[in-house]
Amino acid sequence: MKPAAFDYVVAESIDAAVAALAAAGGEAKLIAGGQSLVPMLNFRLLRPSVLVDINRIPDLAFIEESVDAITLGALARHHQVETSPLIAEHLPVLAAAMTHVAHLAIRNRGTIGGSLSHGDPAAELPMLAVLLDAVLDIASPTGRRRVAARDFFLGALTVDLASDEMVTRIVFPKLPPATGWGFAEVARRSGDFALAAVATTLTVSDGAITHARIAMTGVDETPKRAEAEALLVGRALTPDLVDAATAAVRASVNPPTDLHASSDYRRHLVGVLAGRALADAWRRAQEPA
Amino acid sequence: MSSARVVRVTVNGVVHERTVEPRLLLSDFLRHTLGLTGTHVGCEHGVCGACTVLLDGDSVRACLMFAVQADGATIETVEGLGTVGRVNALQEAFHAHHALQCGFCTPGMLITATDLIKKYPLASDDDIREGLSGNLCRCTGYEHIVRAIRAVVGKGRAP
Numbered sequence: 001m002k003p004a005a006f007d008y009v010v011a012e013s014i015d016a017a018v019a020a021l022a023a024a025g026g027e028a029k030l031i032a033g034g035q036s037l038v039p040m041l042n043f044r045l046l047r048p049s050v051l052v053d054i055n056r057i058p059d060l061a062f063i064e065e066s067v068d069a070i071t072l073g074a075l076a077r078h079h080q081v082e083t084s085p086l087i088a089e090h091l092p093v094l095a096a097a098m099t100h101v102a103h104l105a106i107r108n109r110g111t112i113g114g115s116l117s118h119g120d121p122a123a124e125l126p127m128l129a130v131l132l133d134a135v136l137d138i139a140s141p142t143g144r145r146r147v148a149a150r151d152f153f154l155g156a157l158t159v160d161l162a163s164d165e166m167v168t169r170i171v172f173p174k175l176p177p178a179t180g181w182g183f184a185e186v187a188r189r190s191g192d193f194a195l196a197a198v199a200t201t202l203t204v205s206d207g208a209i210t211h212a213r214i215a216m217t218g219v220d221e222t223p224k225r226a227e228a229e230a231l232l233v234g235r236a237l238t239p240d241l242v243d244a245a246t247a248a249v250r251a252s253v254n255p256p257t258d259l260h261a262s263s264d265y266r267r268h269l270v271g272v273l274a275g276r277a278l279a280d281a282w283r284r285a286q287e288p289a
Numbered sequence: 290m291s292s293a294r295v296v297r298v299t300v301n302g303v304v305h306e307r308t309v310e311p312r313l314l315l316s317d318f319l320r321h322t323l324g325l326t327g328t329h330v331g332c333e334h335g336v337c338g339a340c341t342v343l344l345d346g347d348s349v350r351a352c353l354m355f356a357v358q359a360d361g362a363t364i365e366t367v368e369g370l371g372t373v374g375r376v377n378a379l380q381e382a383f384h385a386h387h388a389l390q391c392g393f394c395t396p397g398m399l400i401t402a403t404d405l406i407k408k409y410p411l412a413s414d415d416d417i418r419e420g421l422s423g424n425l426c427r428c429t430g431y432e433h434i435v436r437a438i439r440a441v442v443g444k445g446r447a448p
Contacts, residue, residue, distance in 0.1 A: 001312050002333060008294065008311030008357055031358075038353040039334035042314075051311065053358060079347075079408075103423025104404060106335065108347040109354070190422035 003041035007050045014139050014168055017054050022141045022164040024050040030166055031055075032075060032114035035106050054166070061111075063087065072170045074113025078125075082107060090174040091132065093181035093199055097124040100183075103191045113167040116152070119159040119222070122193035124185070126153055127223035131199045131215035134172045140165045153222035176211070179203040180285030182277030186269055188260055194218040195261045198249075198273040204285040207236050214245075214278070219255040219270050226274070227252055237282040245278060246271040296360045300325065301369030311357050316340040318356035319366060327367040327396050331425070338424030341397040342366050348404035367396035370403070379403060379441050388437040390428035397424050402438050411442045 009028075011017035021028050028050035031037055040046045054060070054075065061075040063084045070090050072081065081087050082098035101107055101115075101124050115125040116136065129136075129149035136152055138145050141164055149170075152160050161167065175181065185197035196218040203211035212233055214226040228248035235241055255266035297306045300323060307322050316333070319325045319342070331337035333352045340351040343365040371377040376384065379402055389395045398421065405411060405420040417435050426434065 001310065001317065002314060003312045005310070005312055007292070008355070034353055034355075034358075035335060035350075038314075038355075041312075042334050042352070051355075055358065083408075103338070104408065104420060105338065105341050105348040105350050105401065105423060106353075108404075109344075109349045190419050 002044075003038075004044055004047040006048055009050060009052045010056055011052050011054050013057055014054075014060075014166065015141075017052055017057065018139050018141050018164055018166050020050065020052045021166070024048075024052075026163040028052050028163075030114075030117070033077065033110040034114075035102070035110040036114065036118045036120065060168070065090070068174055070172045070174060072112050072172070074111060074167050074169060076112045078102075078107035078110045078112070078115070079104065081112060091172055093175075093183055093201065094128050094132070094172065096181075096183045097128050097199065100124050100185050100187070100191075100194070100197070106191075112170060116149075116170065117159060117161055117167050119153050119155075119157050120193065121156045121221050121223075122195075122197075122218045124194065124197060124217065127197060127199055127215045127217035129170065129172075130223045130225060131201065131213055132172050132175075133213075134170050136167050137169045137171070138165050139168045144168075150225065156221040158221075175201060176203050178205060178285060179211075180281040180283065180287070182280030182284070184273040184276040184280070186273065196255070196266050196270045196273055198270060198277045200274070200277040200281045202232070202237070202278070202281040202285050204282070209233055209235060209237065209282075214249065214274060216249070216253065216270055216274070219253040219266055224253075228274070232278075237278060242275050242278055246275045249274040294357050294360075296356050298356075298359050298361070299363045301365055307356075309356050311355060313356045314352050315342070315354045315356050315359055315364075316351035318359075319351060319364075322356070325366055325368055329393055329396050331393070336425070337394070338397040338401060339394055341400045341424070343400055343404065346407075348401055365400075367399055370399055378444070379406075379437070382437040382440045383434070386433045386437040386440060388429065388433040394424060394426040394428075398426065398434055402434075402441075406438070406442060411438070414439060417442075 009020045029048040060073040062073040064071045087095045134149040182200040185194045201213045209232045212229040217223040228245045250271040255263045257263040293308045319328045329339040331339035335350045335353045342351045
């Protein structure tokens with residue numbers, strides 16, 4: 001058999017899941033969709049002694065609307081987010097990003113909580129959480145805490161999650177009125193991890209940007225917001241401003257070189273993608289809601 | 290360590306109950322434990338798509354889940370789509386359009402296409418290609434597979 005042997009625990013509740021994690025003393029892993037975890041088990045890159053399956057926890061796959069936010073349960077699947085009318089209405093940039101995540105069979109199974117907890121540096125969802133100022137609710141045997149997505153991703157495949165903690169839900173504030181969005185990605189093949197990707201939102205009032213957000217992935221160990229956001233506020237998105245923002249984005253990153261792309265290429269690419277995503281956000285912000 | 294568990298699944302309409310180790314992949318359970326070798330195993334890490342099956346109606350990689358996780362589920366494999374004497378519309382289209390050569394990727398292609406047709410309009414060939422991008426074929430160059438799926442979508446009927 002491919003993976004090393006493990007004990008299998010089905011958790012029926014969040015409390016049972018984190019209790020099982022704590023009981024294993026750091027030797028356990030949670031399995032939700034398993035679309036990143038099982039390959040690592042099959043390669044024996046990971047050999048947990050216990051696998052805690054949270055798929056059967058009831059009522060954890062929800063997508064709920066409140067006055068100013070959309071809250072996703074940790075077990076919401078990518079395809080569910082891709083096709084949710086609530087997401088389409090209030091967070092269309094998130095729905096658009098989902099179609100870039102791997103392939104249908106992966107999206108049918110992969111979960112939102114799992115993708116965020118895995119923290120792949122080239123994945124779309126962590127970038128969207130950082131872009132949209134999402135907040136994660138985290139449970140442990142001793143209590144609950146909240147952490148902003150911006151503080152959650154610490155390094156490649158490293159997140160602010162102790163061995164007995166579990167992400168339970170993710171709160172995404174709705175896009176404000178008069179806000180346009182953009183999403184641009186280049187991958188070697190459809191469904192591959194991004195060589196680089198950029199997502200933006202621009203809130204526009206009286207022909208000027210009042211709030212700008214730019215998030216990037218694939219160019220560092222974690223998804224990042226771009227300092228170029230500050231350049232945009234108070235101005236209209238002219239070609240000159242796009243050029244200035246593009247240059248600022250490029251200057252702010254020091255991407256890795258790997259088998260798939262050089263650092264220089266990724267730096268060039270992230271600028272191109274930022275320009276496209278900003279132009280799309282500007283155009284959408286002008287369209288009637 | 291690793292005590293065996295009982296799994297009860299319905300595969301292609303037949304209920305099976307077996308006792309398995311937790312680390313047994315669903316793909317190996319289908320092939321080795323149940324003898325349903327129509328589901329093929331290529332990369333065993335979710336890249337090639339050959340092992341794709343329908344789990345409660347949704348396409349999933351059988352190599353990316355454990356048999357114990359499927360307890361209580363309804364699974365459909367390529368053996369459930371049709372028989373040699375009575376192929377379904379999608380299989381007929383694959384035959385008519387020469388959409389396979391060696392046949393290794395075909396079970397995954399058929400199951401993936403079944404789910405794609407159910408969930409997406411597939412208005413253009415680009416949409417079909419995008420949908421098939423998670424299934425690797427090393428013989429046909431995909432062209433004939435796209436044509437076969439186009440033929441089924443164009444007729445506007447379920448496969």
